[in-house]
Amino acid sequence: MTAGQTIDRISYGVIMAGGSGTRFWPVSRQRLPKHLLDIFGERTLLQETWDRIAPLFPPERILLVTAADQKEEAARQLPLLPPENILAEPQGKNTAPAIALAAFQINRKAPEASMVVLPADQLISGAESFRKALATALEAARLSKGLVTLGVMPDAPATGYGYIKRGRERFEAAGEKVYQAERFREKPSYAEALECLAEGCYLWNSGIFIWEVAAILTALKRWLPEIYQTLGEIEPVPGTKEAQKRLNEAYEALPAISIDYGVMERADEVLVVPAGFCWQDVGSWDAYYKVSPKDQNNSALKAGGSVVQDSQGCLAVSPGKLVALVGVENLLIVETDDVLLVCRRGDSQSVRAVVEELQKRGKREYL
Amino acid sequence: MTAGQTIDRISYGVIMAGGSGTRFWPVSRQRLPKHLLDIFGERTLLQETWDRIAPLFPPERILLVTAADQKEEAARQLPLLPPENILAEPQGKNTAPAIALAAFQINRKAPEASMVVLPADQLISGAESFRKALATALEAARLSKGLVTLGVMPDAPATGYGYIKRGRERFEAAGEKVYQAERFREKPSYAEALECLAEGCYLWNSGIFIWEVAAILTALKRWLPEIYQTLGEIEPVPGTKEAQKRLNEAYEALPAISIDYGVMERADEVLVVPAGFCWQDVGSWDAYYKVSPKDQNNSALKAGGSVVQDSQGCLAVSPGKLVALVGVENLLIVETDDVLLVCRRGDSQSVRAVVEELQKRGKREYL
Numbered sequence: 111m112t113a114g115q116t117i118d119r120i121s122y123g124v125i126m127a128g129g130s131g132t133r134f135w136p137v138s139r140q141r142l143p144k145h146l147l148d149i150f151g152e153r154t155l156l157q158e159t160w161d162r163i164a165p166l167f168p169p170e171r172i173l174l175v176t177a178a179d180q181k182e183e184a185a186r187q188l189p190l191l192p193p194e195n196i197l198a199e200p201q202g203k204n205t206a207p208a209i210a211l212a213a214f215q216i217n218r219k220a221p222e223a224s225m226v227v228l229p230a231d232q233l234i235s236g237a238e239s240f241r242k243a244l245a246t247a248l249e250a251a252r253l254s255k256g257l258v259t260l261g262v263m264p265d266a267p268a269t270g271y272g273y274i275k276r277g278r279e280r281f282e283a284a285g286e287k288v289y290q291a292e293r294f295r296e297k298p299s300y301a302e303a304l305e306c307l308a309e310g311c312y313l314w315n316s317g318i319f320i321w322e323v324a325a326i327l328t329a330l331k332r333w334l335p336e337i338y339q340t341l342g343e344i345e346p347v348p349g350t351k352e353a354q355k356r357l358n359e360a361y362e363a364l365p366a367i368s369i370d371y372g373v374m375e376r377a378d379e380v381l382v383v384p385a386g387f388c389w390q391d392v393g394s395w396d397a398y399y400k401v402s403p404k405d406q407n408n409s410a411l412k413a414g415g416s417v418v419q420d421s422q423g424c425l426a427v428s429p430g431k432l433v434a435l436v437g438v439e440n441l442l443i444v445e446t447d448d449v450l451l452v453c454r455r456g457d458s459q460s461v462r463a464v465v466e467e468l469q470k471r472g473k474r475e476y477l
Numbered sequence: 478m479t480a481g482q483t484i485d486r487i488s489y490g491v492i493m494a495g496g497s498g499t500r501f502w503p504v505s506r507q508r509l510p511k512h513l514l515d516i517f518g519e520r521t522l523l524q525e526t527w528d529r530i531a532p533l534f535p536p537e538r539i540l541l542v543t544a545a546d547q548k549e550e551a552a553r554q555l556p557l558l559p560p561e562n563i564l565a566e567p568q569g570k571n572t573a574p575a576i577a578l579a580a581f582q583i584n585r586k587a588p589e590a591s592m593v594v595l596p597a598d599q600l601i602s603g604a605e606s607f608r609k610a611l612a613t614a615l616e617a618a619r620l621s622k623g624l625v626t627l628g629v630m631p632d633a634p635a636t637g638y639g640y641i642k643r644g645r646e647r648f649e650a651a652g653e654k655v656y657q658a659e660r661f662r663e664k665p666s667y668a669e670a671l672e673c674l675a676e677g678c679y680l681w682n683s684g685i686f687i688w689e690v691a692a693i694l695t696a697l698k699r700w701l702p703e704i705y706q707t708l709g710e711i712e713p714v715p716g717t718k719e720a721q722k723r724l725n726e727a728y729e730a731l732p733a734i735s736i737d738y739g740v741m742e743r744a745d746e747v748l749v750v751p752a753g754f755c756w757q758d759v760g761s762w763d764a765y766y767k768v769s770p771k772d773q774n775n776s777a778l779k780a781g782g783s784v785v786q787d788s789q790g791c792l793a794v795s796p797g798k799l800v801a802l803v804g805v806e807n808l809l810i811v812e813t814d815d816v817l818l819v820c821r822r823g824d825s826q827s828v829r830a831v832v833e834e835l836q837k838r839g840k841r842e843y844l
Binding site for chain 2: 413414417420428430431432434435436437448450456457458460461467473
């Protein structure tokens, strides 16, 4: 069975673009989170996600779940996406409600379909091996009727990702081995991450899920009945004010919970397909520095020009300006029209604390 | 004798505003050097210099020597200064030619007058004791017919200033002691500066000079005959194109030399008046950090707002923007419309190297 054959079955691609944009502040903002930015290349991460799956699904079978206040920009960036395929969440409630919303929507049109869930904020290279892994996973989902996830071969003791322990081999699908997912581990400490690497049977949790619509709805009904109940009853693309109000109220009441925690860690039939593509969840300015091409000073200076004296290991994002560095090391420097951030490399997780502080002070103009 | 009486004699104040503006780059530029900036307070350093001497001299007896391309801005900042009192140098040739230009100009109007030479780029507090020291120095110049300088009591082993060794006491003037200036020392090493302090008879060379016009012209004639000859023959405020051309040509040919090196270190009758005012030649961003009021993190953040996480000892100059610092220490951060400078504190002398690099690359727009 080839990738082409697999995708001929009715299957949907669901792009999850719900990020709130604190980690790439000040470039990312509430209405312009990471996946809508083009700081990673000529295309935004959302557009790259689209490009990656466009060969697999016709546009009418691609759904986008996003925040209501990002909907317009997302639509602008994906002109081929039918407007009715955008499911706008009134507020962020983590991944489980977003996935449920999409599953119910697909279920209305094609209850026999499979679906692939793809976070929009990941950097992936190796599109061919990505699509091959998806073909394997879709076939595995069809054969097992279970929940399938892609596991990325780790090449470092990363503490920023979740890990999945690969269990016994279950079967082959599309010529590749499929394993039982034995255990999900939240982001580990460095020592734990080293252990995971040493054991050799841990994979990074990519957040990419594959299942038949019936399978995920069954699992949601069992493990997250409140979400199942609430979202099963409402129309995700409201046409009227009344419908919008119902959607808002439904979301207001929902628990915010991830699909990993709410379903994957509990369900019985969870499989993992080891994936060969190069994957990075670029979740911070530190990670962004890591993936950026460096100059001879080990710096990445995205600016209108630069003069560097005795400085190294810096990231600067200051479009249009001349950046001058003198005697400094390991800094993250990010400048926008209204904000100038200077952060020690390694500390970029604390950028979130800056955003929280601004929230506390009511400085909405900077959020 | 009181200050008032002294100043009743015919005397001129000469403000030297010829700085080129590399040390406070990127805020200072070729056409907007340090003394024309208001980063130090509400008034620019040039305006503060004016304010300091305005009680001593009527406007028609204040001269300003400045660079031709800064003339307009200087005139704008000093609306009371008669336009014909601005002597514009076609190019910077250090202090000796500038002083000679002013001396000849005063000589044409009042050959019997005294003159006080004041750099425009110094921070001075204690205006009363400043004016008292000037009264003493003017009286000393009258009594001795020599060259008088103000020496500042050092309170640290500064390596950025020149030093003057105080010799034997010569006489009292205006009730204060006046000393022989025994030796001029260029900017010392740290070890040498410590020695100077330990010896107890060294003063900082303030660059403020007081003499009768006849005395400085005699000294210039003897020690810098080329400058004396050339500038004695030309009109410093040219009215015609022809006159301007003569001034340009004259300057082109002049040696660039400081009055300290060219005259003060060689002349026989050089006196020093110890001054009690608080004086700082704020010659770099490091020095600027030092004199700025600090917050509880020992930082000086001149910005539209700030959020600070685990950071200290920083200077930020970014008017209008929110500055966010995360995990950083001892940085000088300066932002303008077209440039972003991040420099380690203690390294700001190297900002000059950045400017030189830009010159080399022909990036005139940043100079």
